[in-house]
Amino acid sequence: MSPAAPSAPRSAFVTGAGGALGRAIALRLGQDGFGIAVVGRGRATLDETAALLDAHGIPHVVIELDLRDAAAIETAVSAAERELGPLGAMVNNAAIYPATPFLEIPLEEYEDVVRVNQTAYFAGTQAAARRMAPRGSGAIVNIGSITFHGGWENLVSYVSTKGAAVGLTRAAARELGPAGVRVNCVEPGAFPTKAEEINGDPEAYDAQVVSRQSIKRRGRNEELAAVVSFLVGEDSSFMTGQTLNVDGGWVMA
Template identity: 70%
Template structure:
């Protein structure tokens, strides 16, 4: 990468924080983007404690102006953004027949339009420099569907489709676009699944690898996708799920 500056959305979450710490260790200055929260502040504090350059960006992905300001602010502080990791997502658990249209619209705004617009804003600068990498975080749920998560699942499928469309269109400008689809990592998202021990057993039963994954293992794949070792990889989706989904 020519520009060692990365923006990570949803940086207050477990996977976002692990990715921020890994990319910081890789030598990136980090724009840690997320809704104002103690979790986002903790991510920034951990990066600072490690001596990694960080700008904490309190941004709601529903606000397109705030996305533009976050990218511009990061570039003022650190220089051109060379990597964008679209990670933030919301995941209300509601039976399909009961999902209010307002709830669906909200999920699409954050998980789909937010990814689209963050990529568009970041890619404008990348095109001018003919260099950059975008990683969209999907989910293995889009492969087989999960009950009570129709809004979330549909947006994660859209993230993979967006990845392929952008890889095709932006490749001529030297920009690579890939996706990672995490499996069931032990994060706060699992609270919607009910009993933690029972769900963990369910996950391990379905995985080829009979253990739970760690946040750092997902971050390592993102690190690969924004780093020089993946210089000829674009338009791909890597499942990081212990072998739950194989295709």
């Protein structure tokens, strides 16, 4: 019997790949066989992710990109495909989260959060789907947040845009399903990331998080990445338009 032909190269585009969750997602998808477009702001953190991928022999390209520039996302996706092969997975993960009381939020700050957390998700989903739909396959994952379910003080801009990620997921999934493109959303709970700096005392925050969860420990970034891996893989081939909470049982709704 002749050996099976090697599968064609495929790429995954991961925004916010210099952060803790993005880095874990990039590594996991790389281990799944994707070439990784390491995308985001801050060359130093992107290079740290690239070094980790290098250490595991994972093909990758670093794309330094301000996601406020929605038009540049299309160009970046094209560049990633040229380097790594056809786009098989898009992970819209990057987000900003200024902590400001609602009545004090300047319109400019709100609009800035929308550009990064909402418009860039739309542009990334559209750029990916334009390539995936003609090929009849592909998976898009939008990273939401459990804050959408309860609202969080001083984070109206962030919570609003994370709600929009759920809406984008559902509507895009409805339209793109006939073309073989799946769109799903993951809502992380309180994972250890730089975002926790806005909560002050780390030990007190840990205790607060664990007290609200059914599983009495902190989540690991690799556990969130495993769910993203599932959603872009064949084991979830009949799932689209879904939002999964990965939060240790914090939100059960």
